[in-house]
Amino acid sequence: MLTRKDLQELAREKLSNHLFVVVSNREPYIHVFKEGETKCLRPASGLVTALDPVVKACSGIWVAHGSGNADKTVVDKKSRVMVPPQTNDKKTPTYTLKRVWMSKEEEDGYYYGFSNKGLWPLCHIAYTRPLFKYSDWLHYVNINKRFASAILEEIEGKNAFIFIQDYHFALLPKFLKEKRPDLNVAQFWHIPWPNPEAFRICPWKNDILEGLLANDILGFHLRYFCDNFLETIDREIEARIDRERLSVFKGGKETLIRCYPISVDFEEISSHVTSEAVKRKTEKFKKEFDFDNKFVLFGLDRIDYTKGILEKLQALDRLLEKYPEYIGKIVLLQKGTLSRIHIQEYKNLNDEIDALVEKLNWKYSNDGWSPVILTKKDLNYEEILALYRLADACVVSSLQDGMNLVSKEFVASRRDEDGILILSQFAGASRELEEGALIINPYDTDNFAETLKKAIEMPKKERRQRMKFLRQVVEENNIYKWISEIISDIVTLENNYI
Structure with missing residues (x-):
């Protein structure tokens, strides 16, 4: 059984020459006004449980939407804050939380709109009709571009592994690779991937697929979801699929499609x-x-x-x-x-x-x-x-x-x-x-x-x-095994390219 300590040692060994960057919509630490003072809270999240020790071990960067009502009061001029909050123990590992801001209108379009009225019901096939609005799509595109700019600003001139979380950022890998084709980018899709017949109703399906294929590794929970994704690629865009290797070749680039079942911190x-x-x-x-x-x-x-x-x-x-x-x-x-x-x-x-x-x-x-x-x-x-x-x-x-x-x-x-x-x-x-x-x-x-x-x-x-x-x-099969397998595959991919 892998432990948190095993994971931290793996991160230090494998990621020492790269800046490790996690990207998610939800932030790992949130600052709020409470009882007359600013407090830093850690939201309950299995994802944070898994990734927080990795980013700490690497002194990496976490890029997320700044949603706390006190978030802006604690950041520097580049919207950054060191987390977790410092204690008297000077050895406490810290990393950079880079916050990305958005207006209420942008959040409504990008998050509540396209992400959760469109992609969420589309991928879950729970008999709730997806709603696709062009204005929501434009906000989704713009927020993905904003996150790309924030990441590129932080990693300028550095080797980096970018680990993107979920369906909020289907376009982000492409925006990153257009500026920095040398980056290693992996993405984990935390929700199901539907069958091709369901997915084909999305008006911007090709944009989403091409965005995801800019990843070097694209992960899903189940082999079933991987197979659905490959079938969707086969139906919708021109690309070569290697079913034995579980990968897609498009425009001279290969994207590995992998199964990584997420878990919890059992211990x-x-x-x-x-x-x-x-x-x-x-x-x-x-x-x-x-x-x-x-x-x-x-x-x-x-x-x-x-x-x-x-x-x-x-x-x-x-x-x-x-x-x-x-x-x-x-x-x-x-x-x-x-x-x-x-x-x-x-x-x-x-x-x-x-x-x-x-x-x-x-x-x-x-x-x-x-x-x-x-x-x-x-x-x-x-x-x-x-x-x-x-x-x-x-x-x-x-x-x-x-x-x-x-x-x-x-x-x-x-x-x-x-x-x-x-x-x-x-x-x-x-x-x-x-x-x-x-x-x-x-x-x-x-x-x-x-x-x-x-x-x-x-x-x-x-x-x-x-x-x-x-x-x-x-x-x-705990949470540390999940992230360790992803890190190992990213590093193996990097070594194969050298």
């Missing part, structure tokens, strides 16, 4: 779940929710139409209809984090979820018991770990997901080797975890309900066997 989660802070939160929730003698189903999702929250509630409804003996004996605690509320589809979904929860609780509640507890309040890290500990089963019912790290976090948190993972076949994690999890099709309500019943009635011995297997898989 850190497994250790932290036994902390006093988590134990205190666990006791607090036991009293608050009265889980005594009840089978607890736990859902942790953003309120997003890809997450299958409505389908989860419908399956619970069907379970209680078919098996009324479970009334009063089970409870679904659903944490729903509000997301992209500026987009109408998300507002509508939020209303639908509220209405269905109210309907189920009216239909089945008795003697102070209700089948669903829906909470939208923000939870910190310890509170989430406490709820993982309290749950008898974690239910992940995604209609489409690149990976889904909730499933892996739940497994990593179960040091007691107990608990059941109910996992959608449409979450990328199901490819790794199918032998230990109970796999569902969230569209099949009756089968979903029967799977809930199977989880409730599962003998403890079987639960422990399944969880032990799941923990071995997640421990071995």
Whole structure:
């Protein structure tokens, strides 16, 4: 099992002659005005967990959108700030966070518009129609150019590895390579890649494909997504595909298409779940929710139409209809984090979820018991770990997901080797975890309900066997293995070019 220390040593060894630059929309540290002073917060993010130690080890640069309301007050004239905040320990490694600014109109077009009204539903194929507006596209192009300018300003005259994150920057590799063809550029696409028939409706599909093919390495979670991408290239643009090598040749340049399943920091989660802070939160929730003698189903999702929250509630409804003996004996605690509320589809979904929860609780509640507890309040890290500990089963019912790290976090948190993972076949994690999890099709309500019943009635011995297997898989394939494989491939590619 690779550790954070292993990763840092690899980064120092392999990346010592290059400036390592990470690019993402979300920043690893955010400055906000809070309680009359400026505070630096680290957002909860698996990506930050993986990449922060690498950038620290290399004294690299992280380029991201400056979204905090105090971000501008702490940067220098070139919009840079050293992170993490300094402590009394002078040996604390630091790196440069370069912030890129955008107006509300630009953010609305680039982020809420083209990225999340266009590319997000296009790639997830969750029966929400993508919206493509020319004005949004122009903002997307301009913001990608702005990020390219910011990166080029920071790496002027230096050898650099550029590691780009996600669907917000499909054009960025091309803009970088046009100015600096010597750069090594890799990109990881954190969401699914759809089949060619779905992708072909995008008005600017060729621009996106040519932008992505400017990468030296393009990574996806699953081989299935890699194959979809290659099929899309085959249908849409003139390029030569080497299916044995999994690469695309266009204009004399080769782009390697690779599968890198992302994961979580197993060791850190497994250790932290036994902390006093988590134990205190666990006791607090036991009293608050009265889980005594009840089978607890736990859902942790953003309120997003890809997450299958409505389908989860419908399956619970069907379970209680078919098996009324479970009334009063089970409870679904659903944490729903509000997301992209500026987009109408998300507002509508939020209303639908509220209405269905109210309907189920009216239909089945008795003697102070209700089948669903829906909470939208923000939870910190310890509170989430406490709820993982309290749950008898974690239910992940995604209609489409690149990976889904909730499933892996739940497994990593179960040091007691107990608990059941109910996992959608449409979450990328199901490819790794199918032998230990109970796999569902969230569209099949009756089968979903029967799977809930199977989880409730599962003998403890079987639960422990399944969880032990799941923990071995997640421990071995942790977040540090993910980024280490990407770094090793980038370095190998560089060496082959020399």
